Amino acid sequence: MILDLPLILETRRNHALEHATIHLLSRNFPGQHMAGHSNPTGFFLLGDLQIQDIWVAATEAHTRLKSGESELAIHPGCGTNLATTALLSATFAWFPLRGTKSTLWRLLLVPIALFFAIAGYQLSRPLGPWLQKYVTTEADLGTLQIVDIIPVRKGVHRVITK
Numbered sequence: 001m002i003l004d005l006p007l008i009l010e011t012r013r014n015h016a017l018e019h020a021t022i023h024l025l026s027r028n029f030p031g032q033h034m035a036g037h038s039n040p041t042g043f044f045l046l047g048d049l050q051i052q053d054i055w056v057a058a059t060e061a062h063t064r065l066k067s068g069e070s071e072l073a074i075h076p077g078c079g080t081n082l083a084t085t086a087l088l089s090a091t092f093a094w095f096p097l098r099g100t101k102s103t104l105w106r107l108l109l110v111p112i113a114l115f116f117a118i119a120g121y122q123l124s125r126p127l128g129p130w131l132q133k134y135v136t137t138e139a140d141l142g143t144l145q146i147v148d149i150i151p152v153r154k155g156v157h158r159v160i161t162k
Contacts, residue, residue, distance in 0.1 A: 003135065010040035012138035014161055016073035017146075018043040019137060020061030021159070023072050025049065028057065035077075042160040044152070054149050054157055062146060070139035074129050080136045081128030085121060092120030 002008065015038040022034050025047070034047035045054060064072055093113045100106050133139075147160045 003138075007040045009138060009142075010144075010161075011038055012136060013141050013144050014038040014040070014043050016065060016070075016137040016139045017058065017061055017141065017144065017161070018045070018159075019075040019078065019132075020065050020069075020072035021045065021054070021058045022075060022077075024057040024061050025053065028053070041162075042147075042158060045157045045159060046155060048155050049157065051149055051151060051157065054159065055146075058146055058149065058159055062141065062144075065139055065141050070133075073137040073139040074132045076129075078128070078132055078136070080132045081124075084128040084131060085124040088120035088124040088127070089117045090120070092123075093117035 003012065018036040018038045022036055022045070025034060026032065029049070032047055032049070034045065034049070036046065037044045061072060093116050095116055096109050096112045097106060100109060144161050147162050150158050150160070152158050
């Protein structure tokens with residue numbers, strides 16, 4: 001399967017570890033704004049955090065994912081959720097408007113398009129987490145290990161894995 005190809009699988013595992021790390025950091029630092037970005041060699045963590053705090057959270061996240069706490073791999077603030085919501089809402093809103101050439105018809109169809117957009121939004125709510133669970137993250141970390149955490153610049157750290 002394409003999701004199990006080496007670079008993709010490594011990215012999905014790092015994405016799961018990124019989410020789990022952010023879950024734990026959010027618990028320890030409520031109100032702290034954080035974001036992450038994963039790739040095959042680790043992930044970037046954005047936020048006003050100390051390296052030691054990241055080490056503690058990432059190590060605990062790794063341990064907890066390895067022990068089966070796969071729900072830590074799903075995060076409500078994930079870009080997968082945002083992209084799913086935007087794509088479905090926009091596509092559903094476009095559907096009743098497609099092919100209309102008249103401005104008057106478009107104006108008359110706006111309430112229907114809005115209704116369709118809301119329907120797309122409602123469908124995206126369970127779909128985003130489902131996509132995270134089965135497509136964009138992999139909670140089974142396999143042999144993934146945390147190698148290092150380095151500061152890139154103020155508010156940006158790089159978590160390196162192998």
